[in-house]
Amino acid sequence: MSKPKDDFNANLSRRSFLSGAVVEIEWISSQGNYVEIHAEGEKFLLRETMDGIESKLNPKEFVRIRHLAIIRIPHIKELRALFNSEFEVVLNGGVKIASSRRYRKNLDALLKS
Numbered sequence: 013m014s015k016p017k018d019d020f021n022a023n024l025s026r027r028s029f030l031s032g033a034v035v036e037i038e039w040i041s042s043q044g045n046y047v048e049i050h051a052e053g054e055k056f057l058l059r060e061t062m063d064g065i066e067s068k069l070n071p072k073e074f075v076r077i078r079h080l081a082i083i084r085i086p087h088i089k090e091l092r093a094l095f096n097s098e099f100e101v102v103l104n105g106g107v108k109i110a111s112s113r114r115y116r117k118n119l120d121a122l123l124k125s
Contacts, residue, residue: 038103040065040074040082053105075122077101078112085122 036051042062049056058065066076076082083101090102099111099119111119 037084038087038105039084039107039109042080050107075118077109077115077119079114081109083109088122091119091123 037049038052039050040062041048041050043057045059045061046057047060047062047065049058062076062079062082066074066082069082073086074082074084077099083103087103087105088101089104092100092102094100094110097113097116099116101109101111101119103109
């Protein structure tokens with residue numbers, strides 16, 4: 013298993029490079045065989061699985077809230093309780109992402125800290 017990193021370089025679909033600290037990433041979503049990195053109002057596609065990208069991120073900075081979404085913890089503005097033990101996660105930029113029951117334990121750990 014690879015060790016979580018504080019920064020990484022990734023070849024992107026825009027023929028450019030995302031080079032710098034992970035702190036620039038706001039959240040990550042799954043797009044088929046790619047992950048879409050949302051950072052500073054821009055989106056970058058990277059050929060990687062969600063499990064693969066999750067293993068490269070610092071678990072103290074990022075939380076997976078569903079099989080399609082990983083969020084950078086400092087960008088969480090609000091957690092709204094929904095039915096069936098799910099939450100709506102509101103990010104600082106206004107993006108709303110529903111959590112899933114499967115990843116509820118990750119949010120529970122976050123709420124306890």
